[in-house]
Amino acid sequence: MAISKMTAAQVARKAIENHELFILDVRNKDAFEDWKIEGHKFEYLNIPYFELLDGVEGILPKLPKDKDVLVVCAKEGSSIMVAEMISEVGRNVYYLEGGMKSWSMYLEPIKVSDLTGGGELYQFVRLGKGCLSYMVISEGEATIIDAVRFTEVFTNLAKEKNVQIKHVFDTHLHADHISGGRHIAEETGATYYLPPEDAEEVVFNYTPLEDGLTVSNGASKIEIGALYSPGHTIGSTSFIVDRKYLLTGDILFIDSIGRPDLAGLAEDWVGDLRETLYRRYRELAEDLIVLPAHFMTIDELNEDGTVAKGLGDLFAENHGLNIESEEEFCHTVTDNLPPQPNAYQQIRQVNMGKVTPNNDEQTEMEIGPNRCAVR
Amino acid sequence: MAIKADVQLDVKGLTCPMPIVKTKKAMNDLTDGQILEVQATDKGSKADLAAWAESIGHLYIGIIEEDDVLLHYIRKSGDSEVVEKKFEQTITNEEVIDRASNGGFILDVREEAEFTFGHIEGAKSIPLGELEERLDELDKEQEIYVICRTGKRSDLAAQKLSQKGFTKVYNVLPGMGSWNSELSKEL
Numbered sequence: 001m002a003i004s005k006m007t008a009a010q011v012a013r014k015a016i017e018n019h020e021l022f023i024l025d026v027r028n029k030d031a032f033e034d035w036k037i038e039g040h041k042f043e044y045l046n047i048p049y050f051e052l053l054d055g056v057e058g059i060l061p062k063l064p065k066d067k068d069v070l071v072v073c074a075k076e077g078s079s080i081m082v083a084e085m086i087s088e089v090g091r092n093v094y095y096l097e098g099g100m101k102s103w104s105m106y107l108e109p110i111k112v113s114d115l116t117g118g119g120e121l122y123q124f125v126r127l128g129k130g131c132l133s134y135m136v137i138s139e140g141e142a143t144i145i146d147a148v149r150f151t152e153v154f155t156n157l158a159k160e161k162n163v164q165i166k167h168v169f170d171t172h173l174h175a176d177h178i179s180g181g182r183h184i185a186e187e188t189g190a191t192y193y194l195p196p197e198d199a200e201e202v203v204f205n206y207t208p209l210e211d212g213l214t215v216s217n218g219a220s221k222i223e224i225g226a227l228y229s230p231g232h233t234i235g236s237t238s239f240i241v242d243r244k245y246l247l248t249g250d251i252l253f254i255d256s257i258g259r260p261d262l263a264g265l266a267e268d269w270v271g272d273l274r275e276t277l278y279r280r281y282r283e284l285a286e287d288l289i290v291l292p293a294h295f296m297t298i299d300e301l302n303e304d305g306t307v308a309k310g311l312g313d314l315f316a317e318n319h320g321l322n323i324e325s326e327e328e329f330c331h332t333v334t335d336n337l338p339p340q341p342n343a344y345q346q347i348r349q350v351n352m353g354k355v356t357p358n359n360d361e362q363t364e365m366e367i368g369p370n371r372c373a374v375r
Numbered sequence: 376m377a378i379k380a381d382v383q384l385d386v387k388g389l390t391c392p393m394p395i396v397k398t399k400k401a402m403n404d405l406t407d408g409q410i411l412e413v414q415a416t417d418k419g420s421k422a423d424l425a426a427w428a429e430s431i432g433h434l435y436i437g438i439i440e441e442d443d444v445l446l447h448y449i450r451k452s453g454d455s456e457v458v459e460k461k462f463e464q465t466i467t468n469e470e471v472i473d474r475a476s477n478g479g480f481i482l483d484v485r486e487e488a489e490f491t492f493g494h495i496e497g498a499k500s501i502p503l504g505e506l507e508e509r510l511d512e513l514d515k516e517q518e519i520y521v522i523c524r525t526g527k528r529s530d531l532a533a534q535k536l537s538q539k540g541f542t543k544v545y546n547v548l549p550g551m552g553s554w555n556s557e558l559s560k561e562l
Contacts, residue, residue, distance in 0.1 A: 028426040050395045050427040074419050078392040364418065 003087040006094040008106035015039040016305035022067045038298040049078035056085045075099040103128035115242045117220025130370045138218030143167040147180040165190045171249030172236040173198035175262040176341040176370040195235030203353040231273025232258030246288040253292045254300040256373035257320030266334040286312030342368040379487040380412035387416045394420045405451040413447040437492035448488045462533040466545040479518030484532040493558035503528045522547040
């Protein structure tokens with residue numbers, strides 16, 4: 001029977017459109033438990049490939065015949081081996097091209113909305129890692145916020161839309177993924193902004209991103225305003241786009257809030273986090289739509305695949321915004337911190353420009369979930 | 376430093392699943408208790424070889440990273456067969472440190488590679504297979520606490536020492552596999 005490959009893009013569509021898929025994940029158990037492909041209607045079976053070397057007959061009864069079966073491994077080699085074995089005993093089967101490595105890298109651009117004067121706002125959803133990047137487009141110009149390292153995805157969309165990238169922002173010095181912001185700016189001549197409080201150790205030139213800074217995009221001057229909102233890092237800055245969207249970076253997510261410990265001590269920054277979430281954000285209009293820089297689970301995706309929700313809704317529903325006592329808030333965000341993201345200290349060094357790993361090394365550093373939140 | 380292995384397997388440059396496919400094949404040709412050194416460059420082999428060894432019942436001894444090469448050490452395990460331990464003088468893991476500090480010494484009869492990746496500080500290493508020819512390194516007047524991973528090899532070693540006229544010999548149980556205190560490494 002036939003063996004076919006499925007690309008990360010095809011899997012992403014299945015996840016977003018809530019299709020069924022049976023995933024036979026042949027990585028070792030720890031890797032699977034730590035991080036897997038998420039989908040509402042996905043089913044899973046985890047059997048390490050090295051337990052299948054003598055044959056797949058034992059697992060055949062567990063593989064459904066009425067659904068697509070996708071074999072997944074870290075890089076693809078083992079999934080092809082297992083898929084071939086399954087196909088030899090008479091079943092149709094898919095393997096994931098490039099494995100979890102390609103899943104971690106895949107980025108799906110989804111249009112969030114139209115903006116004033118024919119502008120558009122795009123959200124780039126990196127399903128495998130839970131990273132979200134943004135691009136504001138209008139009348140020949142583009143602004144990018146929190147770009148991941150696959151710069152060509154952004155420059156390609158800019159080409160397709162025939163726009164010039166003018167401004168590139170990072171809301172903070174990222175610790176879970178490698179930023180593409182500086183490289184996009186170098187390539188396109190755009191201005192690269194970084195909050196100076198986060199940039200004390202960086203070794204390249206940047207334009208300081210300071211509270212109250214406003215840039216406009218395109219002829220209809222879509223306004224992108226910076227709001228200093230520390231807590232995840234000391235420099236963390238939010239953006240208000242077109243007076244309608246609040247880009248929260250890693251401070252506020254749909255179902256969780258930012259963790260304060262990835263660049264220092266949780267105890268030091270928990271006060272800032274409280275101040276940002278309970279005072280600064282409270283002063284904003286509740287009808288702003290929150291667009292965070294991450295999601296943690298697929299449940300945070302809307303039906304169209306975007307990750308966005310009204311600020312007022314979050315005030316009502318997000319547990320992290322509803323802890324009355326300051327003391328309890330402190331405990332919540334410092335006592336039960338999840339494990340830190342893979343290689344987060346190295347990733348910070350890369351984002352400071354202090355080390356320049358090759359592509360494979362960067363991929364290796366970014367393996368696994370983002371873990372920037374605390375619930 | 377070089378670690379002693381009975382067989383070397385070169386899977387450098389091969390990517391998953393080949394390192395494990397080849398290791399599995401090579402392991403078939405080893406006899407129980409022998410040590411295989413797997414030389415790999417695929418980083419994925421790190422977690423997978425250990426997990427594979429555990430699933431089969433082999434002992435994954437440890438890994439050394441030398442430049443870009445990962446050296447894995449795996450001992451083919453025959454420990455799963457239950458063998459009755461015959462040597463009657465025994466002592467527990469908990470007792471052995473106190474006793475050793477009163478003039479006796481710990482004799483670790485596991486393979487050198489296992490010893491290198493973690494042993495009780497001050498223990499002397501003589502692998503079971505070399506014991507007979509190295510008896511002159513031991514003192515009949517001292518108390519000797521023989522230890523291995525599960526008590527099986529040390530049982531055989533203790534019997535051998537006893538046959539050779541050593542009387543103050545104890546088998547340490549349950550052995551290094553259950554050792555909870557600090558270990559020293561020589562890597």
